[in-house]
Amino acid sequence: MLRMRMLALLLAVALPSSMAACSDPFTYTYNKIKYDNAEESGRSYTLYDIYPGGCLWNFTTAKAICEQDGLQLAPHGEAQSLAVLRELCAKNRYTCWMDGVPADPSADLCYLMSQEGDVHLQGCDQPVRFVCRDQPCSNPFTYRYNKIKYNNTKESGRIYTLYDIYTGGCLWNFTTAKAICKQDGLELAPHGEAQSLAVLRELCAKNRYTCWMDGVPADPSSDLCYLMSQEGDVHLQGCDQPVRFVCRQRAAAGRAAARGVAVPSEGVLSLSSHGYDYRLYTVDAAVRMSYHGAVEFCQELGAGWDLVPYWDDSSNAYAAVLQLCADLQFTCWLKRKDDSRTGSSGPMLCPLMAADGGLQMQGCEQDVRFVCRKAQRAT
Numbered sequence: 499m500l501r502m503r504m505l506a507l508l509l510a511v512a513l514p515s516s517m518a519a520c521s522d523p524f525t526y527t528y529n530k531i532k533y534d535n536a537e538e539s540g541r542s543y544t545l546y547d548i549y550p551g552g553c554l555w556n557f558t559t560a561k562a563i564c565e566q567d568g569l570q571l572a573p574h575g576e577a578q579s580l581a582v583l584r585e586l587c588a589k590n591r592y593t594c595w596m597d598g599v600p601a602d603p604s605a606d607l608c609y610l611m612s613q614e615g616d617v618h619l620q621g622c623d624q625p626v627r628f629v630c631r632d633q634p635c636s637n638p639f640t641y642r643y644n645k646i647k648y649n650n651t652k653e654s655g656r657i658y659t660l661y662d663i664y665t666g667g668c669l670w671n672f673t674t675a676k677a678i679c680k681q682d683g684l685e686l687a688p689h690g691e692a693q694s695l696a697v698l699r700e701l702c703a704k705n706r707y708t709c710w711m712d713g714v715p716a717d718p719s720s721d722l723c724y725l726m727s728q729e730g731d732v733h734l735q736g737c738d739q740p741v742r743f744v745c746r747q748r749a750a751a752g753r754a755a756a757r758g759v760a761v762p763s764e765g766v767l768s769l770s771s772h773g774y775d776y777r778l779y780t781v782d783a784a785v786r787m788s789y790h791g792a793v794e795f796c797q798e799l800g801a802g803w804d805l806v807p808y809w810d811d812s813s814n815a816y817a818a819v820l821q822l823c824a825d826l827q828f829t830c831w832l833k834r835k836d837d838s839r840t841g842s843s844g845p846m847l848c849p850l851m852a853a854d855g856g857l858q859m860q861g862c863e864q865d866v867r868f869v870c871r872k873a874q875r876a877t
Contacts, residue, residue, distance in 0.1 A: 522551030554625035564630035588615035669740030679745035703730035796870035804834035824855035
């Protein structure tokens with residue numbers, strides 16, 4: 499890739515003087531015209547057009563730009579590729595490069611589609627438009643899946659998402675599927691819950707898909723993983739086969755979304771209310787701290803951040819914490835009126851909101867979720 503880009507830049511330098519004012523072809527802002535090909539289940543093709551004053555490029559540069567963008571130059575030898583280029587190029591009277599290796603590679607000729615929609619072999623150094631398309635099988639963590647969402651009303655609107663693929667896309671093993679869900683702030687739908695099974699029968703079995711399901715088998719050393727078959731049955735099979743999968747919102751995230759609370763992928767719930775920004779740490783309990791640890795954590799977020807003072811009625815602070823914590827059945831620290839660690843003969847007690855929404859005073863050393871807040875503007 500690096501050698502191709504260097505070669506492309508050298509060739510670009512050698513273009514006629516009329517094109518000398520053109521910018522770097524790899525940083526130029528193209529007029530990208532996208533075409534989702536229904537005949538390939540929505541595979542995306544992109545015409546890299548130019549604005550007035552922009553430059554067209556040779557074959558090597560065009561191919562390198564596609565690869566830089568994680569795409570491939572549309573080929574000449576596939577019926578679907580030809581059909582799309584006739585839509586994007588020939589119908590607009592454009593000539594466009596097409597990928598492919600000629601019968602005689604030493605001829606220094608490259609494929610292009612003419613303005614009339616015909617394919618020719620011509621010199622590779624002429625300036626021509628080009629069309630890139632999705633790779634047939636790319637990085638599983640960056641691939642653009644065909645995500646089909648299912649809002650399960652029996653779980654208060656919890657969202658399940660089938661990660662389907664387009665024609666030419668790749669399916670992945672159990673470990674990769676689970677990691678993709680986690681990357682997206684979700685969890686792989688499990689085999690051991692009635693609602694999860696019901697949803698997968700809708701998303702997978704009804705479409706004759708086999709889908710991974712989360713769960714630990716009775717013998718973890720067996721190297722077997724759960725999946726739902728095309729018939730809607732659950733089986734333990736080898737974990738390395740390529741299979742579709744369904745991710746779902748984590749339990750607390752699903753309840754939060756139903757209440758209009760933002761759920762960033764790192765598990766922090768955020769809420770804006772009465773001129774303050776609030777953050778709950780964290781949905782998955784990865785961040786829980788003692789009272790004084792929570793105070794220090796909030797204050798280290800930057801100027802103005804602190805635990806939420808439970809007595810502040812003027813900003814409706816307690817109600818905000820109710821929405822972030824008790825509504826999700828979480829226990830959360832609140833700010834003490836006096837944060838001094840000394841001056842008391844008995845054990846220090848700290849305020850927290852219980853899962854039922856009540857205010858309690860408890861020992862400060864237990865690890866508990868907490869909410870930080872900051873005024874949106876100076877008051």
